[in-house]
Structures are given as C-alpha cells and as structure tokens.
Amino acid sequence: MEFEMQSQIKCVYEEINNNVIVVGEYKAFHKENPAQGITVSVKVEDPHGIVLHESAGNVNGQFAFTSKQAGEYKACFSVSDIQTAYQTKLKVDWRTGVAATDWNAIAKKEHLDALTVELRKLEDNIREVYSEMLMLQQREQEMRNISEETNTRVAWYSIASLGMCVASAAVQLWYLRRFFKRKKLM
Amino acid sequence: MQYDLNMYEPFYGSFVALPDLYSLQAKYDLIITSPGGTRVHETVGEPEAKFHLVPYETGKYRFCLRLNQDKTGSRYVLSREVLWDLHVGHADSHSNTNLKEHDTQSLWHYVHQVDAQLQQLRATQQYLYWRERRHRMTVESTNRRVLVYALVRNGVLVLVSIMQVVFIRRMFSKQLR
Numbered sequence: 001m002e003f004e005m006q007s008q009i010k011c012v013y014e015e016i017n018n019n020v021i022v023v024g025e026y027k028a029f030h031k032e033n034p035a036q037g038i039t040v041s042v043k044v045e046d047p048h049g050i051v052l053h054e055s056a057g058n059v060n061g062q063f064a065f066t067s068k069q070a071g072e073y074k075a076c077f078s079v080s081d082i083q084t085a086y087q088t089k090l091k092v093d094w095r096t097g098v099a100a101t102d103w104n105a106i107a108k109k110e111h112l113d114a115l116t117v118e119l120r121k122l123e124d125n126i127r128e129v130y131s132e133m134l135m136l137q138q139r140e141q142e143m144r145n146i147s148e149e150t151n152t153r154v155a156w157y158s159i160a161s162l163g164m165c166v167a168s169a170a171v172q173l174w175y176l177r178r179f180f181k182r183k184k185l186m
Numbered sequence: 187m188q189y190d191l192n193m194y195e196p197f198y199g200s201f202v203a204l205p206d207l208y209s210l211q212a213k214y215d216l217i218i219t220s221p222g223g224t225r226v227h228e229t230v231g232e233p234e235a236k237f238h239l240v241p242y243e244t245g246k247y248r249f250c251l252r253l254n255q256d257k258t259g260s261r262y263v264l265s266r267e268v269l270w271d272l273h274v275g276h277a278d279s280h281s282n283t284n285l286k287e288h289d290t291q292s293l294w295h296y297v298h299q300v301d302a303q304l305q306q307l308r309a310t311q312q313y314l315y316w317r318e319r320r321h322r323m324t325v326e327s328t329n330r331r332v333l334v335y336a337l338v339r340n341g342v343l344v345l346v347s348i349m350q351v352v353f354i355r356r357m358f359s360k361q362l363r
Contacts, residue, residue, distance in 0.1 A: 002188040003187045003188065115294065115297065118297050118301070121301075122300060125301075125304050125308065126304065128308070129311060132308075132312075133311065136311070136314060136318060139318055139319075139322070142322075143318065143321065146322075146326060150325070150328055150329040153333065153336075154332055157332065157335075160336065161336065161339050161343065164340050168343060169347070172351055175351055176354060
C-alpha cells in the first residue's frame with residue numbers, strides 16, 4: 001500500500017487478534033523521484049500504548065512481533081517537518097497471520113514442494129477464517145443481549161413514566177385539597 | 187491509497203464508515219482507477235460497501251475514498267473513521283509453464299481457485315465484522331438514549347406538576363387579597 005503523507009505524522013491502524021505473527025515493511029521516498037529516499041521515524045504501538053518497535057532516521061525498514069492481545073495496533077510514521085511531508089510517499093506493507101509466516105523457511109525445513117506449501121497456506125487460512133467466525137458469532141450474541149436489554153428497558157421505563165404521571169396527579173390533588181381546606185374555601 | 191497489483195489477480199475488499207459525532211452517518215464514494223487511467227469501479231454515496239475486481243492491467247491501482255458532500259449530513263467534524271480492507275488472490279498463469287508440471291497443472295488451477303474463493307470469504311468476513319462493529323455502536327447508543335430519555339421525561343413531569351401547584355397557589359393567594 002502506498003500513500004502520500006499529507007501531514008507530519010501519519011498513522012496506519014490494523015485490528016489484530018491475539019497470538020498472531022505480524023510483519024511490517026515500510027519505505028519512504030520522494031513523491032516525484034522514487035529513487036530518492038526520505039528519512040522517517042517509526043513507532044509501532046499495541047492497543048494499550050506500549051511501544052513495540054521504534055526507530056528513527058531510516059529510509060526503509062522492517063518490524064516484526066507476535067501480538068499478545070487482540071486490539072487495534074498502530075504504526076505511526078513521522079517526518080522532520082511539514083514541507084518534507086508534502087513531498088513524501090510512504091509504502092507500507094503490513095501482513096498478519098498467514099501472509100506473515102515465512103513459507104520459504106518452512107518449505108526448506110520440512111522439504112515440501114510448492115503444491116504442499118500452497119495447500120498448507122490454504123489450511124492456515126481456513127483455520128483463521130474459522131476462529132474469526134467464532135469471534136463474530138460471540139460478538140453478535142453480545143449485541144443480541146444488549147438489544148434485548150434495550151427492549152426490556154423501553155417497556156419498564158414507559159410503565160414507570162406512566163406511574164410517575166399518575167402519582168404526581170394524585171399528589172397534586174391531595175395537596176390542593178389540603179390547601180383549599182386550610183384557606184377555608186372548601 | 188495506491189496498491190501494486192498484477193494482472194488477473196482478483197482482489198476483494200470492503201469499507202465501512204463509522205458514524206460521526208451525534209450518530210450522523212457519513213457517506214463515501216469509492217473510485218478505483220487502473221494504471222492506464224480508466225475508472226474500473228465506482229461506488230457513489232454509500233456508508234459501507236463490498237467490492238471485488240479482476241484487474242486486466244499490471245501496475246499501480248489507485249483507490250480513492252472521498253466524502254460525498256451532498257449526502258452527508260454532518261459538516262465541520264474534526265475526524266472521521268473509515269475501516270478499510272483489501273485481499274489479493276492468486277493469478278492463473280496464462281503463460282506456458284514447463285512440461286514437467288503438466289500433471290499438476292490442473293491441480294494448481296484448482297488450488298488457485300480455492301485460494302481465490304478463500305480470499306473472497308475472508309474479505310466478506312472482514313466486511314461483516316466491521317459492519318457488526320458499526321451496528322453495535324448504534325445498538326449501544328440506543329440503549330443509553332433510552333435511559334437518558336426516561337430520566338429526562340420523569341424529571342420534566344415532576345417539574346411540571348410542581349410548577350402547576352405553585353401557580354395555582356399563587357393564583358388563589360392573589361385572589362384572596
């Protein structure tokens with residue numbers, strides 16, 4: 001993915017699950033002249049703000065980590081001043097899970113041919129799909145619970161409002177009767 | 187954003203726009219331009235959409251997500267959130283491969299097909315996940331609103347009845363004098 005840095009700091013966010021390998025590559029270069037590199041500083045943070053990777057003054061680089069918790073991870077790139085920012089184009093390649101694992105190394109270690117590697121990739125992909133599906137199901141269940149609670153609340157609060165209305169009418173009547181009796185009008 | 191894509195590699199993607207302040211929904215246009223300059227895909231004024239395409243040119247594709255000013259209700263918002271996803275599949279190589287792979291040629295074809303379908307599945311799943319998150323925001327805000335409206339309603343009721351009593355008292359006090 002390539003994009004232009006229109007501001008001094010630009011952050012790329014990615015929602016990542018628990019226990020997933022994450023590999024990122026970045027390269028910063030001049031908008032008009034791709035061969036000319038521009039130094040940029042990187043800061044990669046996890047959902048709680050803990051810095052996982054930090055480097056400054058590089059034209060291109062890599063970072064890799066395994067996620068310890070599910071959430072929104074961000075990688076922030078910043079240039080020295082806003083003038084350079086208008087000229088800079090950033091190329092970021094962020095891979096998680098299946099796309100991040102080093103298939104060449106695995107193929108060499110277990111002596112697998114190309115077809116088996118592809119099938120392994122498919123298998124891992126399907127596993128990820130399955131676990132994501134389970135998570136989605138759980139989230140929908142939570143949402144369903146909230147909806148049902150809202151439904152119940154609407155009913156109870158309406159009855160409560162009606163009750164308040166009737167109660168305030170009764171209090172008014174009682175008070176006014178007492179008031180008029182005291183002023184000897186009734 | 188620009189992505190480098192190869193010819194015949196199908197890609198699947200989606201975007202979901204989260205609501206702005208006060209639950210107003212922003213609508214976006216998505217325009218995909220090929221390296222040759224032609225607009226290969228266009229979505230107008232949708233808060234969330236899914237797309238897939240088979241590119242016929244190799245090179246840098248530009249994906250432009252732009253706010254649709256006419257259909258969006260809210261202005262002057264400090265920041266907006268859009269969730270974006272893109273998956274790229276494998277290309278079926280149309281060039282001649284060497285003969286010794288001839289046995290597994292059809293097998294590769296099927297593997298590529300399954301992979302493409304899997305990418306589509308993942309893309310759809312991601313889209314549904316983002317949509318669920320966005321719908322969850324609506325549901326939670328409805329829940330909160332119900333409580334707030336009930337409290338406000340009761341408060342106004344009590345206030346109005348007290349005001350009525352006070353006015354009637356004043357009215358009769360004036361009459362007596």
